[in-house]
Amino acid sequence: GAGVSQSPSNKVTEKGKDVELRCDPISGHTALYWYRQSLGQGLEFLIYFQGNSAPDKSGLPSDRFSAERTGGSVSTLTIQRTQQEDSAVYLCASSLLASYNEQFFGPGTRLTVL
Amino acid sequence: AQKVTQAQTEISVVEKEDVTLDCVYETRDTTYYLFWYKQPPSGELVFLIRRNSFDEQNEISGRYSWNFQKSTSSFNFTITASQVVDSAVYFCALSVTNTGNQFYFGTGTSLTVIP
Numbered sequence: 001g002a003g004v005s006q007s008p009s010n011k012v013t014e015k016g017k018d019v020e021l022r023c024d025p026i027s028g029h030t031a032l033y034w035y036r037q038s039l040g041q042g043l044e045f046l047i048y049f050q051g052n053s054a055p056d057k058s059g060l061p062s063d064r065f066s067a068e069r070t071g072g073s074v075s076t077l078t079i080q081r082t083q084q085e086d087s088a089v090y091l092c093a094s095s096l097l098a099s100y101n102e103q104f105f106g107p108g109t110r111l112t113v114l
Numbered sequence: 115a116q117k118v119t120q121a122q123t124e125i126s127v128v129e130k131e132d133v134t135l136d137c138v139y140e141t142r143d144t145t146y147y148l149f150w151y152k153q154p155p156s157g158e159l160v161f162l163i164r165r166n167s168f169d170e171q172n173e174i175s176g177r178y179s180w181n182f183q184k185s186t187s188s189f190n191f192t193i194t195a196s197q198v199v200d201s202a203v204y205f206c207a208l209s210v211t212n213t214g215n216q217f218y219f220g221t222g223t224s225l226t227v228i229p
Contacts (some may be wrong), residue, residue, distance in 0.1 A: 042221035055198060056216060100147045105159040
């Protein structure tokens with residue numbers, strides 16, 4: 001399909017383990033965003049990539065969280081030494097260049113840390 | 115600082131009633147964009163509308179309408195003759211070009227339409 005895809009759709013892990021979440025944006029979209037949505041909460045901004053510019057990491061909650069975007073396309077969000085409070089749905093979105101362009105969201109990855 | 119407030123956490127209406135979802139935003143920038151997104155029970159957010167700060171004309175799309183008022187920093191969303199399929203969480207968002215394209219989302223309003 002032509003939409004944003006994320007994998008896995010569900011991830012259950014044990015506390016202390018590392019996890020990697022993947023996002024495939026829409027082809028041609030230069031901007032990519034990661035958000036976290038906890039149960040019943042709004043969207044918490046995590047990180048933003050725009051082309052080859054340095055990412056905006058201002059939303060990452062701790063140094064256990066990191067993300068990269070290879071070749072301006074696929075992005076991976078890594079959470080090291082997961083904690084129970086990391087349990088949430090992680091959403092990826094992509095958009096064309098500028099902030100006035102709407103974001104297209106993926107279906108999310110539901111992360112459960114036991 | 116930028117902020118979006120959706121004071122209504124949950125709303126329930128009976129089918130065919132009209133319902134308005136409130137959104138109040140804060141920004142000192144003069145150029146900004148406002149958005150509404152719908153998140154149905156399936157979970158995937160769907161874009162509904164975008165408005166820029168220089169266009170205060172209200173917009174209507176079918177049963178949906180939006181009222182943008184800069185004087186009150188509000189961008190409210192009205193659903194006319196609600197239907198069960200309108201049941202979802204609705205998010206209002208603000209984007210300000212000077213902050214490097216970051217989007218600021220409200221906490222969402224959960225709408226339940228009762229048949």
